[in-house]
Amino acid sequence: xxxxxxxxxMLLLLSIASTNAAIKQSKGDFEDKFRQxxxxxxxxxxxxNAAGEPGHQYWQQQVDYQIxxxxxxxxRRIEATETITYKNNSPxxxxxxxxxxxxxxFRNDSMAAMSSNFGGIGDRxxxxxxxxxxxxxxxxxxxLRRQQFVDDNELGYEIKNxxxxxxxxxxxxxxxxxxxxxxxxxxxxGKTTTFTIDFAFNIVEEDAVSARSGYEHFPDxxxxxxxxxxxxxxxxxxxxSYTDYEAWTNKExxxxxxxxxxxxxxxxxxxxxxxxxxxxxxxxQNPKQVxxxxxxxxLKEAQNAKRIVFVVTEQxxxxxxxxxxxxxxxxxxxxxxxxDFAWASSRxxxxxxxxxxxxxxxxxxxxxxxxxPKEGGDLWxxxxxxxxxxxxxxxxxxxxxxxxxxxxxxxxxxGGMEYPMITFNGPRTELQxxxxxxYSQAEKxxxxxxxxxxxxxxxxxxxxxxxxxxxxWMDEGLNSFxxxxxxxxxxxxxxxxxxxxxxxxxxKGSVQVPIMTQSDSVLKLxxxxxxxxxxxLNILRETILGRELFxxxxxxxxxxxxxxxxxxxxxxxxxxxxxxxxxDWFWRGWFYTTDHVDISLDTIYKLRxxxxxxxxxFSRQRQEExxxxxxxxxxxxxxxxxxxxxxRFPDITDFYDENDRFTVTNKERNKYQKFxxxxxxxxxxxxxxxIKEDKNYYVLEFSxxxxxxxxxxLDLSFxxxxxxxQYIPAEIWRRSPKAVKRLIITDKNKVLASVSIDPxxxxxxxDVHNNHYPRKIIPSRIEAYKKKKSTKKVSRDIMQDIKTELxxxxxxxxxxxxxxx
Amino acid sequence: MFKFALxxxxxxxxxxxxxxxxxxxxxxxxxxxxxISTVFFNAKTLNIEVxxxxxxxxxxxxxxxxxxxxxxxxxxxxxxQQFSAYVKxxxxxxxxxxxxxxxxxxxxxxxxxxxxxxxETAQTIELQNLTVRHNALRDLWPSQxxxxxxxxxxxxxxxxxxxxxxxxxxxF
Numbered sequence: 001x002x003x004x005x006x007x008x009x010m011l012l013l014l015s016i017a018s019t020n021a022a023i024k025q026s027k028g029d030f031e032d033k034f035r036q037x038x039x040x041x042x043x044x045x046x047x048x049n050a051a052g053e054p055g056h057q058y059w060q061q062q063v064d065y066q067i068x069x070x071x072x073x074x075x076r077r078i079e080a081t082e083t084i085t086y087k088n089n090s091p092x093x094x095x096x097x098x099x100x101x102x103x104x105x106f107r108n109d110s111m112a113a114m115s116s117n118f119g120g121i122g123d124r125x126x127x128x129x130x131x132x133x134x135x136x137x138x139x140x141x142x143x144l145r146r147q148q149f150v151d152d153n154e155l156g157y158e159i160k161n162x163x164x165x166x167x168x169x170x171x172x173x174x175x176x177x178x179x180x181x182x183x184x185x186x187x188x189x190g191k192t193t194t195f196t197i198d199f200a201f202n203i204v205e206e207d208a209v210s211a212r213s214g215y216e217h218f219p220d221x222x223x224x225x226x227x228x229x230x231x232x233x234x235x236x237x238x239x240x241s242y243t244d245y246e247a248w249t250n251k252e253x254x255x256x257x258x259x260x261x262x263x264x265x266x267x268x269x270x271x272x273x274x275x276x277x278x279x280x281x282x283x284x285q286n287p288k289q290v291x292x293x294x295x296x297x298x299l300k301e302a303q304n305a306k307r308i309v310f311v312v313t314e315q316x317x318x319x320x321x322x323x324x325x326x327x328x329x330x331x332x333x334x335x336x337x338x339x340d341f342a343w344a345s346s347r348x349x350x351x352x353x354x355x356x357x358x359x360x361x362x363x364x365x366x367x368x369x370x371x372x373p374k375e376g377g378d379l380w381x382x383x384x385x386x387x388x389x390x391x392x393x394x395x396x397x398x399x400x401x402x403x404x405x406x407x408x409x410x411x412x413x414x415g416g417m418e419y420p421m422i423t424f425n426g427p428r429t430e431l432q433x434x435x436x437x438x439y440s441q442a443e444k445x446x447x448x449x450x451x452x453x454x455x456x457x458x459x460x461x462x463x464x465x466x467x468x469x470x471x472x473w474m475d476e477g478l479n480s481f482x483x484x485x486x487x488x489x490x491x492x493x494x495x496x497x498x499x500x501x502x503x504x505x506x507x508k509g510s511v512q513v514p515i516m517t518q519s520d521s522v523l524k525l526x527x528x529x530x531x532x533x534x535x536x537l538n539i540l541r542e543t544i545l546g547r548e549l550f551x552x553x554x555x556x557x558x559x560x561x562x563x564x565x566x567x568x569x570x571x572x573x574x575x576x577x578x579x580x581x582x583x584d585w586f587w588r589g590w591f592y593t594t595d596h597v598d599i600s601l602d603t604i605y606k607l608r609x610x611x612x613x614x615x616x617x618f619s620r621q622r623q624e625e626x627x628x629x630x631x632x633x634x635x636x637x638x639x640x641x642x643x644x645x646x647x648r649f650p651d652i653t654d655f656y657d658e659n660d661r662f663t664v665t666n667k668e669r670n671k672y673q674k675f676x677x678x679x680x681x682x683x684x685x686x687x688x689x690x691i692k693e694d695k696n697y698y699v700l701e702f703s704x705x706x707x708x709x710x711x712x713x714l715d716l717s718f719x720x721x722x723x724x725x726q727y728i729p730a731e732i733w734r735r736s737p738k739a740v741k742r743l744i745i746t747d748k749n750k751v752l753a754s755v756s757i758d759p760x761x762x763x764x765x766x767d768v769h770n771n772h773y774p775r776k777i778i779p780s781r782i783e784a785y786k787k788k789k790s791t792k793k794v795s796r797d798i799m800q801d802i803k804t805e806l807x808x809x810x811x812x813x814x815x816x817x818x819x820x821x
Numbered sequence: 822m823f824k825f826a827l828x829x830x831x832x833x834x835x836x837x838x839x840x841x842x843x844x845x846x847x848x849x850x851x852x853x854x855x856x857i858s859t860v861f862f863n864a865k866t867l868n869i870e871v872x873x874x875x876x877x878x879x880x881x882x883x884x885x886x887x888x889x890x891x892x893x894x895x896x897x898x899x900x901x902q903q904f905s906a907y908v909k910x911x912x913x914x915x916x917x918x919x920x921x922x923x924x925x926x927x928x929x930x931x932x933x934x935x936x937x938x939x940x941e942t943a944q945t946i947e948l949q950n951l952t953v954r955h956n957a958l959r960d961l962w963p964s965q966x967x968x969x970x971x972x973x974x975x976x977x978x979x980x981x982x983x984x985x986x987x988x989x990x991x992x993f
Contacts, residue, residue, distance in 0.1 A: 430890050441895050442881035495877075495933035505857040505874065509970050509979035523983075524966055526853035780863055782870040782927055782939045 033709045034734045037584040040592065041569040047244040052573025053560050060565055062087040063239045063264040070271040071230060071345055076215055079200040082236050087192045090242060094187045098250040099179045102234035103201045105253050106155035106209060111176050112255045149208040157237065160198040170195055177253040179237065197237055203230065206413035213424070216413035218348065218373070222322045229373060231412040231424050233342035241467070245567055251469055257519030258468035261339040263563055267332075272345045274327035275320055277312055279371040280343035281421045282335030283405045290331050303355035303365060308385050312351040314374060321348045335420065337403075337563060339465055342419035344410045348373035352381065356389045360401040366392060372411035377429035377437035379447055384409045384425070387451035394486035395459050398551065399558030407458065409451050416450040418457030425450045445494055452490075453483045464561045471568055472519040477533025484534060498534040500764035503527060507596040508706075508766035515591045516568065535764060536590040543762045544586065544711060544730075545579050553578035585730060589708040598706030600770035601757050607697035609690055612675055614668035622662035698744045698752055706766060709733040715759040716744070719751040854879055854965045856958065860914070860951070862944065862973035871924060871940040873908055873957070880904060880936045883958055894936055901936070905929040908938045911956040917949045952990040955982050
């Protein structure tokens with residue numbers, strides 16, 4: 001187990017290759033796939049112990065915010081003042097503090113803008129393509145729109161004033177998306193400092209720049225000039241984390257690696273146009289000032305309602321979006337123990353709510369609420385709030401009770417993004433020419449899926465506060481694993497993904513990086529940071545540990561790190577420590593390498609036990625000889641009627657014509673008796689029993705073609721039609737990772753007919769051709785498709801065809817789309 | 822000199838028209854913008870089989886961008902055929918002398934959360950190398966990454982179409 005050995009020289013999170021520099025196989029090509037991870041993981045210490053738990057001196061900083069912000073709807077601008085109270089719980093004295101200025105990523109001189117590879121992965125602008133020798137370069141209008149937006153609008157933070165409690169200005173230096181504030185007096189351990197920042201920024205148009213927040217304009221609304229939905233996130237200067245494992249986590253924000261933040265309490269006052277509805281992190285503190293009596297009554301009613309209650313109905317929202325006002329209202333929110341704060345504001349919002357009575361002591365009632373414009377339509381009315389509640393039910397079972405008073409889903413221009421208590425989700429209905437709003441089945445799945453995924457993020461990483469900038473997989477992988485569970489419990493006929501078979505195409509390829517790669521450097525983020533770790537956890541749960549051990553360990557991880565800051569080693573260690581199973585080989589293979597799974601069943605041969613009794617063994621050997629096919633020459637000679645010499649001269653014979661070479665003499669019998677006499681009593685009993693039972697002995701030879709060691713799951717089929725499953729733990733590969741043999745013993749009448757490995761496709765084996773012995777002819781997808789097509793009726797698109805209207809005699813215009821079948 | 826250079830620049834900067842995107846890059850679980858194709862040298866049938874696998878969520882949004890808001894990859898046979906034809910136009914393989922291999926469109930099918938498009942061609946001359954172009958969806962989204970695994974002819978080789986890569990070649 002990885003926590004059993006503490007090494008004196010420890011290397012922090014090095015790759016396998018450089019690890020080998022410390023402990024090296026310097027002769028031969030043996031690779032220890034089960035080498036313990038101690039040399040790779042950081043040394044356990046008083047802050048993070050060897051069990052993967054917060055250590056006895058675990059600390060984290062506390063940062064509280066009081067923010068007063070005003071949304072200027074006409075200028076699409078935020079002007080605000082924040083007072084930050086920073087408590088230094090670390091053992092270090094801090095001379096300066098680092099803050100995140102995420103809005104600065106939109107500046108033309110940001111590292112993100114300056115380092116974008118034209119047409120490359122990092123180029124967030126849509127559809128650009130660099131030219132090649134004989135192809136023109138392309139710039140899409142979207143790309144130009146972004147460029148023009150960035151040119152026309154002053155983007156990034158305007159930091160106006162930073163001062164301490166006594167009003168003294170604090171020296172600060174802005175470095176890209178980071179800002180250092182120098183403290184007049186170094187902040188000692190246990191001490192607190194308070195300072196105020198006045199700031200403002202122009203809100204980006206999300207559709208123009210592609211961001212995680214921003215405004216969306218609806219020019220076609222009845223109100224002159226249209227309306228906007230404002231999504232505000234990463235909207236105030238936030239403290240960088242100061243940690244025991246990295247000190248200041250002030251790596252520049254380039255775009256992909258998201259955030260890690262400190263927990264704290266927030267008091268936020270948001271001044272917006274008086275006809276706006278605000279959805280926000282936190283609990284509303286002044287409902288009497290901002291909500292009507294009716295709205296407050298409906299909210300109350302929603303607490304125990306069986307189905308959603310509209311706090312703002314569609315009709316009310318439609319009326320609301322027609323008008324507009326110059327008046328303003330201030331919404332006050334309070335949030336305890338959150339790591340961030342986001343909000344949304346619009347006069348377009350419908351608002352529905354339903355209380356989720358989860359019980360328990362922490363937060364018995366959670367208000368699940370959705371905010372969306374008319375464009376969300378029935379899709380949102382039916383499924384958004386219900387999907388929130390489904391998420392809370394499933395995720396809490398795997399972790400802890402949802403600890404906050406509200407869980408919200410807001411529709412706006414962002415496809416899907418998460419913040420504490422609030423998520424932004426993009427799917428919508430389509431307006432048809434007849435004025436109705438419809439949505440496709442895919443859009444429905446998208447909405448349910450994205451709400452589950454983003455609300456799931458409120459648990460990981462908003463409460464189990466992993467470092468997203470370093471490790472995408474720690475929140476996306478865990479969350480994709482759980483959203484797959486929640487989705488399948490919603491409706492298993494919807495393909496939710498995270499099945500082992502979903503990742504084999506990616507894993508067998510040669511272009512990939514290990515999961516343990518910093519977020520901004522990952523190639524193919526989707527399969528790397530989401531699907532592969534989710535599949536790995538699925539395999540761990542369903543195949544390697546089993547549900548009981550896995551669920552216990554996973555819940556232990558969630559509870560240990562609730563409101564705290566885990567690192568990958570804490571996850572790896574907890575899962576091992578709590579399940580009681582050494583998983584170092586699993587983490588090593590799946591998270592630290594780019595190997596894939598391909599186990600081949602190369603051959604099977606059958607053995608029979610020699611009895612040592614010459615009267616039995618010699619006659620068996622004679623029979624074996626007789627079973628060999630006759631020589632062709634002999635057979636043809638016979639057919640031609642050639643007489644043999646021995647047949648022509650039958651009078652010339654001797655002893656050897658009567659007795660073949662398998663003839664037993666007393667010499668052998670005596671030798672057998674002598675052999676029996678020499679046996680110990682237990683040896684004799686064992687031999688006698690084995691001879692009596694005369695079992696079948698089969699040797700199965702496997703080779704590991706993919707490199708990743710995994711359990712071998714055998715499906716044995718016998719000649720009598722029966723089948724049996726056997727599970728061989730991955731540890732069979734520990735001393736010979738390239739090829740192993742396995743002896744299988746069956747009763748005399750259980751004759752093995754064929755064997756398959758991984759019959760349920762649960763190990764992500766990339767090549768099923770070599771999984772069968774004897775080999776099977778497995779048609780390629782195209783061959784299978786052609787065969788399927790020929791069975792006609794099954795390929796009818798009944799779903800489409802059923803819409804066909806019955807033709808009447810005077811109606812020959814009706815058309816039904818035809819599909820070949 | 823300056824004029825000449827400018828003219829060249831203008832000529833090499835073509836502009837394509839696309840509409841605004843509502844779906845941002847965060848929703849990887851839903852829109853991954855990743856397709857995986859297999860080019861399989863089938864020893865049994867002596868065909869080169871091309872199997873393109875698209876995520877339904879990617880294809881769903883793509884078809885609405887390309888064919889209009891009524892396009893429906895799940896329920897409309899017409900959209901499925903249109904999308905197959907679109908993929909066919911954007912995928913090509915050339916042999917060592919630059920000839921295009923004549924791929925026939927075998928068909929398409931919806932399988933779980935994936936949409937598959939099938940093409941094939943006979944293995945005629947012995948290929949020393951294969952040059953592939955795979956622009957499907959890459960003309961819509963810069964972040965679209967198309968991966969191709971070439972199987973059944975020696976060791977598996979992977980081609981990745983990302984950034985501004987247009988053509989990739991594998992040697993056999």
